[in-house]
Structure formats: structure tokens, C-alpha cells
Amino acid sequence: MTPDDLVFKALADPTRRFLLDRLFERDGRTLTELESELEMTRFGVMKHLRVLEDAGLVVTRRQGREKLHFLNPVPIRLIHDRWIDKYKERRVSALLDLKTQLEESA
């Protein structure tokens, strides 16, 4: 799978999006903290975090005895640049063309 595939796959699950939103609110959390916000076994949460890590959306770092999970926003930015910006600009310019046409014919 390409890096983009891994990101889209990781985002295609509500639990994993929930985990990203929790980290967006407050970054650098332990597994125990994240687990406490979900009705799910520790093993289940670990599996989801692994998929997010494989996609590069979550990066773990050791701090003392704890392993902290951080949201890495770079892959989403790269997806945005590649897949969203491009189409957004075309949409905007199509609307601007429409506006010009309507105003000229008015």
C-alpha cells in the first residue's frame, strides 16, 4: 500500500477518527488515557492505534516510563495538498466563471 492508501484506510473508521480528535484536543496521551474514553478493550484500542501509527498519523514517544501518543498532522496536510486543494480551486474558479457569466448577461 502507498502512504496515501494507509492514511485513507486509517481514516475510514469512526473509532480511529475519534482517537485522532481526542489527540487533537489534547496531545501526548497514554494508552490508558485514550482507552478510558472508549467502550473498547485495551487490545482493541491498541490495534486501532497501530493502524494510525502505520499510517504516520500517530507518533509515539517515550517520556520517562510512559509511552505518549502524539497526533502527527503532516500526512493529512499532504493528502490535503494532493487531493483537496486542487479540486477546491477548480470549484472556486467554476463559481467565479458562473458569476462573471451571469453578471455579463444581466
Added chain:
Amino acid sequence: MTTATATTTQVYQLFIKATPEQVWDAITKPEFTTRYFYAARIELTDGRRRAYGPDGELWGDSAILEEDPPRRLVHEWQALYDPELAAEETSRVTWEIEPQDDGVTKLTLVHDRLDGAPKTAESVAGGWMYVLSGLKTLLETGEPLAG
């Protein structure tokens, strides 16, 4: 992204098709930094990391805490380009460069010790993303990021 609570540690990680040496040069040599880092001339000299704006104005002048080319660079961070940010406490930036398979290098940037610099934390969040995606584009295509 403005609704997020400012946290005291920010982590950014990306993979770049380049060697660790190329990544090191790109983050430490002014001929590269001017092409993606808000046109800043960044120089490492005498244990300081200095950044100059396009008109030679001093944007940053911070102590280098660790320098281990081409693997690791740690320096303090204090933005001088904005008086509000300059008034905040000094924070810390760590660059970790790790070779992967197939000529790919993993770059991790950690900006921490931001407890006493909430405005800096908010300000750099979008900035690092811009800088890092520009760095990746420059190294992979030889061209600065458009726009």
C-alpha cells in the same frame, strides 16, 4: 486548527526521498533554507542557530544544544520576528533524522518546552507544517513549494 488547546509538545513526522545528509544540509545551510523556510537564511555558527529575514533582519538567534550531523540537531527557539512572541519563554526544537529502506529518510521534528510560550505554540503549528511540506517538496523535486 485554531480551536485546539495549545499543548506543550508538538510532534511532526514525515518521510522524504533523500539521504540523511541531504536532509541535514537542507535544514542547516542557508542556500537551502531560503528556498522553503519563509525565505529565511539559517546559519549554524559558534554554537548559535541564527535566522535572517530577506532584508537581513534577525528572525532568530538561539543556542544549539546538540549538533550531531546528519542525525540530530537540538536548538532553542525564540521568535524575534514578532514582539509578542519574542516576549515569551524560550522553547526547544529537536530534529531527528533516521535513514529507512529504499533511500527514504524519516524526519521527526519535536517542538517542546512550550509551557511558557502559548502564543508561539499556536503560531508555529501551521508554520512547521508549511516548512516541512516545503522541505519535502524541495528535496524530492528540486523545486520550492508553489504558492
